[in-house]
Amino acid sequence: MAFLELRRSLSSSFLLRLRAAALARSRPYTTCEGSRPTIVHKRSVDILHDPWFNKGTAFSMTERDRLDLRGLLPPNVFTTQQQIDRFMADLKRFQVSARDGPSDTNALAKWRILNRLHDRNETMYYKVLIDNIEEYAPIVYTPTVGLACQNYSGLYRRPRGMYFSAADRGEMMSMVYNWPADQVDMIVVTDGSRILGLGDLGVQGIGIAIGKLDLYVAAAGINPQRVLPVMIDVGTNNEKLLKDPLYLGLQQHRLDGEDYLSVIDEFMEAVFTRWPNVIVQFEDFQSKWAFKLLQRYRDTYRMFNDDVQGTAGVAIAGLLGAVRAQGRPMIDFPKQKIVVAGAGSAGIGVVNAARKTMARMLGNNESAFESAKSQFWVVDAMGLITEERANIDPEALPFARKIKEVGHQGLREGASLAEVVKKVKPDVLLGLSAVGGLFSKEVLEALKDSSSTRPAIFAMSNPTKNAECTPAEAFSIVGDHVIFASGSPFCDVNLGNGKIGHSNQGNNMYLFPGIGLGTLLSGARVISDGMLQAAAECLAAYMKDEEVLNGIIYPSISCIRDITKEVAAAVVREAVAEDLAEGYRDMDARELCSLSKEETLVYVQKNMWNPNYPNLVYMK
Numbered sequence: 001m002a003f004l005e006l007r008r009s010l011s012s013s014f015l016l017r018l019r020a021a022a023l024a025r026s027r028p029y030t031t032c033e034g035s036r037p038t039i040v041h042k043r044s045v046d047i048l049h050d051p052w053f054n055k056g057t058a059f060s061m062t063e064r065d066r067l068d069l070r071g072l073l074p075p076n077v078f079t080t081q082q083q084i085d086r087f088m089a090d091l092k093r094f095q096v097s098a099r100d101g102p103s104d105t106n107a108l109a110k111w112r113i114l115n116r117l118h119d120r121n122e123t124m125y126y127k128v129l130i131d132n133i134e135e136y137a138p139i140v141y142t143p144t145v146g147l148a149c150q151n152y153s154g155l156y157r158r159p160r161g162m163y164f165s166a167a168d169r170g171e172m173m174s175m176v177y178n179w180p181a182d183q184v185d186m187i188v189v190t191d192g193s194r195i196l197g198l199g200d201l202g203v204q205g206i207g208i209a210i211g212k213l214d215l216y217v218a219a220a221g222i223n224p225q226r227v228l229p230v231m232i233d234v235g236t237n238n239e240k241l242l243k244d245p246l247y248l249g250l251q252q253h254r255l256d257g258e259d260y261l262s263v264i265d266e267f268m269e270a271v272f273t274r275w276p277n278v279i280v281q282f283e284d285f286q287s288k289w290a291f292k293l294l295q296r297y298r299d300t301y302r303m304f305n306d307d308v309q310g311t312a313g314v315a316i317a318g319l320l321g322a323v324r325a326q327g328r329p330m331i332d333f334p335k336q337k338i339v340v341a342g343a344g345s346a347g348i349g350v351v352n353a354a355r356k357t358m359a360r361m362l363g364n365n366e367s368a369f370e371s372a373k374s375q376f377w378v379v380d381a382m383g384l385i386t387e388e389r390a391n392i393d394p395e396a397l398p399f400a401r402k403i404k405e406v407g408h409q410g411l412r413e414g415a416s417l418a419e420v421v422k423k424v425k426p427d428v429l430l431g432l433s434a435v436g437g438l439f440s441k442e443v444l445e446a447l448k449d450s451s452s453t454r455p456a457i458f459a460m461s462n463p464t465k466n467a468e469c470t471p472a473e474a475f476s477i478v479g480d481h482v483i484f485a486s487g488s489p490f491c492d493v494n495l496g497n498g499k500i501g502h503s504n505q506g507n508n509m510y511l512f513p514g515i516g517l518g519t520l521l522s523g524a525r526v527i528s529d530g531m532l533q534a535a536a537e538c539l540a541a542y543m544k545d546e547e548v549l550n551g552i553i554y555p556s557i558s559c560i561r562d563i564t565k566e567v568a569a570a571v572v573r574e575a576v577a578e579d580l581a582e583g584y585r586d587m588d589a590r591e592l593c594s595l596s597k598e599e600t601l602v603y604v605q606k607n608m609w610n611p612n613y614p615n616l617v618y619m620k
C-alpha cells in the first residue's frame with residue numbers, strides 16, 4: 001500500500017524523465033563509432049561526471065561539438081589505447097615508487113587508483129580490467145578487496161550501489177526507485193557478516209559485492225549499467241567498528257531472529273517488484289543465515305548463494321580434476337577419502353555437493369547416497385564432528401561420524417585435524433576454515449602417508465593470509481607429486497630440476513559469473529541443482545588430460561571470459577532440458593530449445609557486453 005501511495009505521489013513528469021534516462025542507459029553499450037548511436041539527455045560537464053557515458057580524452061572533436069564539450073577537455077584526442085597506456089604508466093610508476101612499503105600498501109594503492117577510474121569512466125575501467133585480468137583480479141577481488149573492505153570507512157569517496165538498513169524498514173518498496181536504472185540484471189547482496197575469512201565487517205562489506213560484480217562485468221560481460229551492489233546493514237557485532245566514530249554503518253548490534261528476516265524479506269520483495277527478472281546472488285552471509293535464506297528463497301526467487309553453491313561447484317570440479325591427476329577415471333571419485341576442515345557455509349556446501357556427485361556415480365539411489373556419506377570426515381573448530389557432538393549444527397548433522405566407526409579407526413569426538421589425517425590417510429585435504437596455517441607441518445607430514453598416489457590439498461580460505469597452507473609448504477613437506485589449489489592466488493613453486501609445482505586457484509569466481517549469465521539468458525525463474533551441477537561439470541571438463549596430469553586442475557584466470565561463456569551455455573542448456581527456460585528478450589523458450597550446443601555458445605557470446613565506447617548523440 002505504502003508503495004502504491006508513493007508511486008502516485010511522484011509527479012508523472014519525474015517518472016517520465018526517470019524512465020527516459022533509464023531507457024537511454026539500457027541501450028546496447030557495445031556500439032562503436034559509426035554504428036547505432038546512444039541517445040543521451042545530458043551535455044557538457046554533466047556528461048564528464050557521468051561514469052556511464054564519460055570517455056574523457058577520447059571524445060572525438062565532432063562529439064565535443066555535439067555535446068558542448070569543446071574547451072572542457074585538453075585538446076589532444078586520445079585513442080582508447082593511448083588512454084590506457086597513460087593510465088597504466090601512472091599505475092606502474094606508483095608501483096615502482098612505492099617499492100619500500102609492505103606489499104599490501106601497494107595493493108591497496110592500486111585498488112584506490114582503479115577505484116577512481118571506476119568512478120570516472122566505467123568503459124575504460126572495464127577495458128583495463130579485462131585486458132589485464134590476471135594482474136588486477138587480485139586487486140579488485142581477493143585478496144586486496146578484503147583489505148579494502150577492512151578499511152572501507154576511510155577509503156570511501158563516492159557512493160556505489162545501494163544501502164538498505166534496519167532503519168529503512170517499511171521504506172524499501174519506494175527506495176528501490178531511487179536507483180537510476182530501469183533494468184537491473186544482477187544484484188550481489190551481502191549483510192557484511194562474514195567477509196571472506198575476515199569476519200563481521202558490517203557496512204564495509206559492500207566492497208565484496210562491488211568486487212564480485214566487477215567479475216560479472218569482466219568475465220560474464222554483464223552490462224555494467226545493469227549491475228547493482230547491495231549492502232543490507234542490520235548492524236554489526238564487530239566491537240571495534242561499533243566503537244569507531246568514523247564507521248559508516250549503523251552503530252548497533254546486528255538484528256537477529258524474526259527482526260532480521262523481516263528486513264531481508266522486505267528487501268527481496270522490493271527488488272523483485274521493481275526488477276522482476278533480476279538475479280540475486282547472496283554473498284558472505286554468516287553460516288547461521290546462509291542456509292536458512294537459501295532454503296527460504298530459492299524456490300520463489302531467482303537467487304543463489306555463492307559461498308554455499310558456487311564454492312561447492314568449483315570444489316567438485318577440482319576434486320574430479322584431482323582424481324584425473326592420479327591417472328584414474330572420474331568415475332573413481334566415490335572411492336576418494338576426503339577430510340574437510342571447516343563446517344561453515346562453504347565447507348558444508350562442498351560436502352553436500354560432493355556427496356551428491358558420488359551418489360550419482362554410484363547409481364543415484366538411496367543406498368548410494370547413504371554410502372557416499374562415509375567418504376567424508378568433517379573437522380571444525382572443536383575437532384572431528386561425530387554424533388556425540390553436543391548442540392550439533394543441523395547442517396553438519398548428516399556428516400557426523402558414528403562413534404563406533406571412528407573408534408575402530410582410533411579416533412573420537414573432537415579428534416584434532418592432525419590425528420584425523422594420520423588415521424584416515426585421506427586422498428584429499430580440503431580447508432574452508434578461515435584459519436591461516438591450519439595445515440601445519442604436523443598435518444602436512446601426516447598427509448605423506450595418504451593412500452593416494454597424488455594427494456590433493458585445497459587450501460581454499462581467503463584472503464591470502466587465511467590460506468590453510470602455502471603451495472611452498474605443501475610441495476616441500478608432502479612432496480612434488482601433490483596437487484595444490486588455494487582460494488586466493490599464489491605463484492607456482494620452482495621445485496628445482498626444471499620442475500614446477502603448480503599453484504591452482506580454486507575460487508568460486510570460475511562459476512558464479514557463468515551461473516548468473518546462464519540464468520539470465522535462459523530466463524529460468526529459479527536456479528536448480530541441475531543448473532549448478534551442469535556449471536560444475538562444464539568447469540571440470542574444461543581442463544585437458546595433459547594439463548590435469550601436470551597438476552593443473554583449474555584454468556588460468558586469463559581465460560575466465562571463455563570459461564564463463566562455456567559455463568553460461570551449459571547452464572542455459574540445462575535450464576532448457578529441465579523445462580525451466582522461459583527465454584530472454586527476442587529469444588523465446590521455443591527458439592532456445594532448438595539451439596544446438598554451438599548455437600547456444602554463439603547466443604551467449606553475442607549477449608556479452610564489451611568495453612567499447614558508444615557513439616553519443618544528445619537529445620532534449
Ligand SMILES: NC(=O)C1=CN([C@@H]2O[C@H](COP(=O)(O)OP(=O)(O)OC[C@H]3O[C@@H](n4cnc5c(N)ncnc54)[C@H](O)[C@@H]3O)[C@@H](O)[C@H]2O)C=CC1
Nearest residue numbers: 196197342343344345346380381433434461462487507508
Ligand atoms: N575459495 C573459495 O571460492 C571460497 C572460499 N571461502 C572461504 O572459506 C572460509 C570459510 O567460509 P565459511 O564457511 O562461510 O565460514 P564460516 O565462518 O561459516 O565457517 C568456518 C568454519 O571453520 C571452522 N573452523 C574454525 N577454526 C577451525 C579449526 N582450527 N580447525 C577446523 N575448522 C575450524 C569453524 O568451526 C566453521 O565451521 C573463508 O575464509 C572464506 O573466505 C568461502 C567461499 C568460497
Ligand SMILES: CC(=O)C(=O)O
Nearest residue numbers: 196197284307462508
Ligand atoms: C571467494 C568467496 O566467495 C569467499 O571467500 O567468500
Ligand SMILES: [Mg+2]
Nearest residue numbers: 196283284307
Ligand atoms: Mg564469498
